[in-house]
Amino acid sequence: MLHADVTDAITEAVLDELAEGGIGRLSMEAVARRAGVGKSALYRRWSSRDEMVVAVLSGFSVPRVVTTDTGSLRGDIRAVLAGLEEWLTHPRFSRILPDLVAEQGRRPDLAAAVAEAVGEPRRERGAAVLQRAVERGELPADIDRELALDLLGAPIYWRHSVRRAEVDAEYLDALTELVLRALGAKA
Amino acid sequence: MLHADVTDAITEAVLDELAEGGIGRLSMEAVARRAGVGKSALYRRWSSRDEMVVAVLSGFSVPRVVTTDTGSLRGDIRAVLAGLEEWLTHPRFSRILPDLVAEQGRRPDLAAAVAEAVGEPRRERGAAVLQRAVERGELPADIDRELALDLLGAPIYWRHSVRRAEVDAEYLDALTELVLRALGAKA
DNA sequence: CGACGTCGGAACGGAACCGTATCGTCGCAC
DNA sequence: GTGCGACGATACGGTTCCGTTCCGACGTCG
Incomplete structure (x- = not known):
């Protein structure tokens, strides 16, 4: 079983790397380094860089807007x-x-x-x-x-x-x- | 004197590369390759990749909007x-x-x-x-x-x-x- | 206890790219 | 016709990254 906390750390690292350098500059080694994780943990979850990026970004859901009914x-x-x-x-x-x-x-x-x-x-x-x-x-x-x-x-x-x-x-x-x-x- | 047509070819190549892969994936070798130019021609004009990109993009001026006076x-x-x-x-x-x-x-x-x-x-x-x-x-x-x-x-x-x-x-x-x-x- | 699977880490060969240096060539100015 | 400067090309050592493959350590489950 893949450890959920490791997956979380990787996800966070990917988002941080994306914020810093953008998609084009994101590298697997940098993600692993930042997450404090071996590259093997990355490739155990996704088969390629692109797949990982798309997966993380797809799960990068947006905080639901609170559209409280104000009455007007x-x-x-x-x-x-x-x-x-x-x-x-x-x-x-x-x-x-x-x-x-x-x-x-x-x-x-x-x-x-x-x-x-x-x-x-x-x-x-x-x-x-x-x-x-x-x-x-x-x-x-x-x-x-x-x-x-x-x-x-x-x-x-x-x-x-x-x-x-x-x-x-x-x-x-x-x-x-x-x-x-x-x-x-x-x- | 730097040849203007070489500069033009490089500029075009940079814009093409940018359109294709984005800023993060742009490389000097790819630009030179696409422009049919030696890398030396690039470094003769700009001292670094970033300087080149910023210079080209700064010159990437926008076609002036034609705001003809239509009367209304x-x-x-x-x-x-x-x-x-x-x-x-x-x-x-x-x-x-x-x-x-x-x-x-x-x-x-x-x-x-x-x-x-x-x-x-x-x-x-x-x-x-x-x-x-x-x-x-x-x-x-x-x-x-x-x-x-x-x-x-x-x-x-x-x-x-x-x-x-x-x-x-x-x-x-x-x-x-x-x-x-x-x-x-x-x- | 023992087996299994994931873990972090390290190393691999191969590829791409960096920025520099050095060719020989070509075209223009003097 | 001589010299200069930009040209394309190539090679360099160095770095970074890819994707894969090992390793020993650890934790969990049966």
Whole structure:
């Protein structure tokens, strides 16, 4: 039986290495060194470097966004944005995620894993917020949910990870109002 | 005198290698091989791999967005979005850019170069569109330009490069209307 | 107790790459 | 036509990494 704690140590080491050097620079020897583990322990679990990386990254699931029902669309949106900000500000996630995005173009299997583990769950949470607002009568029923969800995630990722600009409370407040207006929310 | 055409061949080779394997996997030997050039030609120009990569990527300037004055904010925004879509869909750019974004977190000098060569010029173009709209009376003068610009670039990058979903004309049309509403544009 | 499987560690041959040095060649300027 | 400088090519010693194969130690289970 493979020791679970060894597997955990390896997983942690892989994520640390990914955060530091990116996927392209990750080496088996460095992972083993950091995990305090023999290379044999790595190859006993995965048959190649790529397989290990994809496996670890596929299991790199995202902390579920807490989309508490605040009772209003404004409150819900603000909460979703705050959760996104917290997620993207996390030291490890914020370093690994952009690399993961870049690698999607080169590894279709990784892209699929990411979509399943990261994209879909998050989108479902966001969709629930919209649905509640529709039921409350705050949003028209024929709203373009696809587009609305893009509008929630995109600006924060763009601003923090792409533009490397600050995302503070004022920004989230202003963005909330902008999104409300874009969606045609009723007062 | 260094031959300009050799420099060009090297630059092309670097960009091709970057598109194929990413920054982390780029090697001097591979670049020289692809460019049909001796390694000496590389080290004659740059003193290290990192210096070469940063130099090439800094010169990897973005094709200026054509922000023709269409006479209306709706037309201008639609044109900006179309330009963005074309840019991000470009086979080479779309592969290099996410990698560049990821690497920004690891190389502050690269981040600065990218901001100067890519971010700023693009934002100035976008700001001009907003300014024209304000002068036309289509937008309030106290509009949050920072936020408005994020709203233009973010969704397309998000959708195409992060989510890997399709960005078609209908999407751009719908996004245009959403942005207009978000900005509080007058009819 | 004894057998088994995983453990960390070390070593292997082979490959890729680094950065430098040194060829002989070619083209241009003087 | 002579000299200079960049050129492609090749080789170098050194490093890093791959993936595999051993080893002795340890723990667990029967």
